[in-house]
Structures are given as C-alpha cells and as structure tokens.
Amino acid sequence: MHATRRLNALRSETLGRLAALVLGLLVAAAAAHADETCQSPYMPKLSGQEDYIYVWTLGVEGWGDGSDKVVSVGANPARPDYGKIVHSVSVGGRHEAHHGGLTDDRRHYWVGGLDTSQIYIFDIATDPARPKLVKTIDDFVEKSGGVVGPHGFYALPGRMLIPSLSNDVDKGGKTAIVEYSNEGEYVRTTWMPEEAPYGYDARVNAHLNRMLTSSFTGHANYMRPLAELMGDAEAMKNFGNEVVVWDFHARKPLQVLTVPGAPLEIRWALNPIHEYAFIEAALTGELWGVFRKPEDGTFEAVKVGDIGPREEQPLLAVDISLSADDTTLFVDTFMDGKVRVYDVSDPRNARQIYEKKIGSQVNMVSQSWDGKRVYFTSSLLANWDGTGHDDEQFLKAYDWNGKELIERFAIDFREKKIGRPHIMRFGQIGFHTGERPAAEEGAVAAR
C-alpha cells in the first residue's frame, strides 16, 4: 500500500514536471530571441516600456569637459524625466566613442573607442538611471595580439564578442574578432580569413550555429575626414566587399560571400524558420539578403532592394533595424539624414513603404521590442559628421504606427554642448530587482 502511494506520487510528480517542462520550453525559447529586436539572442528581453536610453556619445573639444560619455535619457512618458537627460558619465578624453552592447545578463554596458581601443564597462543594474563606470580595459591591443578598433559588443553566454576594425601593424582593414569574459578578462582572438580580412559586425544565429560577419575599413581610413577620404581613389579601394559565413561553435569560416560596397549592419530574421539575414551596403546604397539554401545548408547573398536614388549615392546607408515580426526594416542614410522603411515580408523583394527626413544627418536607429517606439541619433564618426551639410547632433524619439513616424521628443546635443550621440541601448527600472512601481506600464518579463 505504501509502495503504491509512492508510485502514484512519483507518477504525479513526473507528469507535473512534464507539464512544467513543456511550458518551460515554450517560454524559455520564446525569450531566446529577444530584446529591442536587434540584440544578441543570448540576452533576456526587455519587453514593455523602456525607462532609459543609454547613449554612448563622442566628446567634442570645447563642449563641456570635451570627453566621451554615457548619457542616460528618460524614455518613459509616464515618468517626469521623459525626454530629459537624467545622468551623464564622462570617461575622460576622446576615444572615437562608437558602439556598445549589454552583457548576456543585461547588468553591464560595454562601450568602445575606435581610435584608442579603450573599452569601458558600466554597471547599469545597480541604479538603472545612473550608469557607473566599473572597469576600463586599456590593454585591448596588447592582449588581443594587435587588434585595433573594438567595434561591436555582442553578448554571448558569459562572454562578450567584439568584432573589430583594424590592426596595429598598418592600421589597415585586416582585423579580428576578440572575446572577453563578462568580468573583462581576455579570452581569445579569431582573425578574419585572408580572403576576407575586413571586419565590422558579427551576428549569431544559434538555431543554425552560423555567424555572419561584415566588412568596413581600417583605422587609417575611418579616422580621416570624409571628404578627403572620398577624394582618394586609392584609399577608397580599402573597404570590404565581403560577408563571411562561420561555423560559430568552432569559430571557423565556411564561406565568403561577395556583397560590394562595405556591407555593415547584419540583422538575422528573428523567427527561427526564417533562415536569412539583411545587410546594408553603405557605399553602394543597396540592401542585401543572405539566405540559407535549403538543399545543402550553404548560404547565398542576394540584392533585395535599393536604398535611395542611384544618382544620389553614396548616401551612406549606416544602420538598419528589423521589427520583431520580421516584416519591417528601418534603414538610415547618413548623408541625406533620412530613414526609409521597407516592407520585407517578402525578404527577396524589399519594398519601400515610407520615408522621412530625421535631420541634416542621421546614423543609428533603435526600436522597442513592440515596434511602437523608434529612436535616432545623429553622429557617425568625428571626422565624418557634418561634411557638406549641417552638423546637427541629436537624439530624437518617435512613435511608429505602422504608417508614419510621429515625433515625441528631441534632445539637441549640440545646443546642450554634450557631444555627438551614437549607439543607444535600453534600460528598465526594476529589471534587476523585480521591484517596479505597480502603476507603470511594462512590467519586466524575461526570466
């Protein structure tokens, strides 16, 4: 009798665990592809209303302390700090502040300088409104074996993947992908293949165990004034025209695909059954797709659309943002300061559905997970901003209703003498404590 009760209890427990397992699988997997649509899939998602935008900002000589800084901007319309600068932390000096990214637990914000190869790690968990600088990596070049220009910061489990731009031998485009632990300790360097030496972005599709990397140019080029560079035909040859397909787990290149004209930002489709990624080619103004071929699992690169009129190129297509449902792609062109929105429901035939001028120049675009809010910043590189047109510097916030962008607020970084705003990442009150005011929309969701 006792044995029967135990058996029944065990059966009951096993069935309960099975149900929990199934639900757990569903929820955990749904959270796997996550965050504000273009972040690492290895990061918990921030759903609902973001409270802060962390803007990595280039310092400008004569503007305030002149240093690069992380600026927190209030982004929740239900809060009194909405549309206002909440906090600012200078790192001291100008390093060509560029990109940044959050760790896999969203506790830290890593930002890098393309000129000095300095990396700064901010704690954004302890006080989401006030990021705190907790570590500086000032030996990146030495530790990595000569890599220069840490560009991307892409969360992996327990690590940060850092696709870079250059090297310390000739400051050209030959470069590598560097990995650090979340604690800021060097792990390894993987050099780009000889036939495709340039670097820029690196994005992983865990479902396929494939990583794509794209290609820009080296320190010698990206630190030159834009007009001077574009007038130097020889220097203009030193841009990448390749996208590399990698076996991610083994960190080994499998294919080199040709995508002419500096293919930059890579966005894998978020739905696992969509086995493709979008990439914009900056110099040619073309939108490309990289598609997995079902017959053999290899990939092909296909042009899927134009970005702006042919006769106006190069407009410098600089950033893209894909909606969570894989149907809508925002594309920023720096030179005309416009965003173009594409219907990419048919991924091989991108169809422009909207266009809006954001400012005299525009660079980064980030959207909320629900696609209702879209943010833009203006700065590309210190020596590339404001050449041939006004040098507006701003963060602008819009609502997107599926048909048009409606401006909600703008912060003039020039008028406030803050700097040149570049990459944006989102933060939320209570994300790391579970404590969130009940009246505020958008309770934390990911576990």
Added chain:
Amino acid sequence: MKALTATIAIAIGIGVGAGLCLAVAARAHEAHRHGGTGPPPRFEAPAPGSYVLPPIARIEEHVLLDSKGEAASLPGLGEGAVAFVSFVYLSCGEACPLATASLADLDGRIAGDEATAGRVELVTVSFDPERDTPEAMARLRAGLHPKGRWRFLTAESTDAVAPVLRDFGQDAVLLRGPDGDFTGELRHVLKVFLLDDQGRVRNVYSTGFLDPRLLLNDAKTLLMEPPPGS
C-alpha cells in the same frame, strides 16, 4: 514522444494568441529540438577536437550540501574529469526545466559513449536553498534516474550560495511584487557551465546553445586535450 508533441500542441493552442502562433510554434519546434526529442537539427555539431575551448574564468572551491545533506565540494573534480554545472530552482516554471531536460538527455549520451562514460559529471545546483532542501533535491534526483554521475547540490542558506553564484557569474534575483513581497520567482539567465579538472570554465551555454550534441562534443574535446605539462 507523441505525448510530449501533443502536449506542446495543446499548450500552443490554448496559450497563445493567433498573431503569435507561427512564431511560438517555430520556437516550440526549436525548443523541442533542444529537448532532444525533436526533428533533425539545422546543423551538424563540429567534430570533437576540431576546435578549441579557451579558458574563460576559474572557479574557486566551494562547499555546498549534497542531496543527502552532507558536505560536497564544487567543482571538486578528479584529475582528467570534466563537469557541466547548471543552476536552477525547483519551483521555476520557465528556463530551469529546459536546463534539467537538456542535462537528462546529456546524461544518457554520456553514459552511452565510452569516451565520456565515467569521466563527465553533471551537477545541478539550487540557487534557492531556503526552499530547495537536500530532501527536495533528492526527490528531483530520484525522478530523473541518472545513468551516470549527477550530483544535486544545495546550500545551508541563500547567503551560503551567494559566493558560488558570484564566482560563476550566475545572476539570480528574487522577484518582488508591488507590495515588496517575494513572488516565489527568481530572475536569472539560464546558464550551464563546462568546467575542466583545473576548475576553469571552458564554455558557457544558454538557451540557444543548450544542444546536448554540442555539450557532448565539447566534453570530448576537453577529454582529448593532453594533460597539463605533457
């Protein structure tokens, strides 16, 4: 197998709005794969020894409690052994069951492969020791029927497990409701850690990486390495 598939289908049917059905079904398909019972994966795991797993961090020795309530060291690995360490809490309804299911799959693969049998250990550690007593961990162990060495550890208290979590870099936060009371849930990112016999973390896996084939080949890759100093 059929029951699991049917249960997933039912869960999708009753739990998901129409607009999200396709995406969730696809992710369920992916999750099902990670559970080890689904259709063929979309890639072949790279062969053991064809790649390297550089050290990421080093873990200090910690003393916890095993499922008998006795002191147990972590990592505590013998020479030439490797371990997968997973942090869970038993009332977790989301990521933890995925981690445990993946380890259960891996347990069978390890036991059935002469290259790994007896040389690869699994360790499940609770980060909710106040509720996950040794007795509770023992019940979990009994329900899983491990084929190989699989330890289930907890601690005397939340304070006792905190240094372990810090050392591994495993986040875990008690979620509190608007009234400030503990909701019974913890926020954490699902992570499984691969350790070598020197206590070094050689890989970290989260939802997207938690493929038992990759884990098995990673363990084999470490076991193929020459001993230190050779």
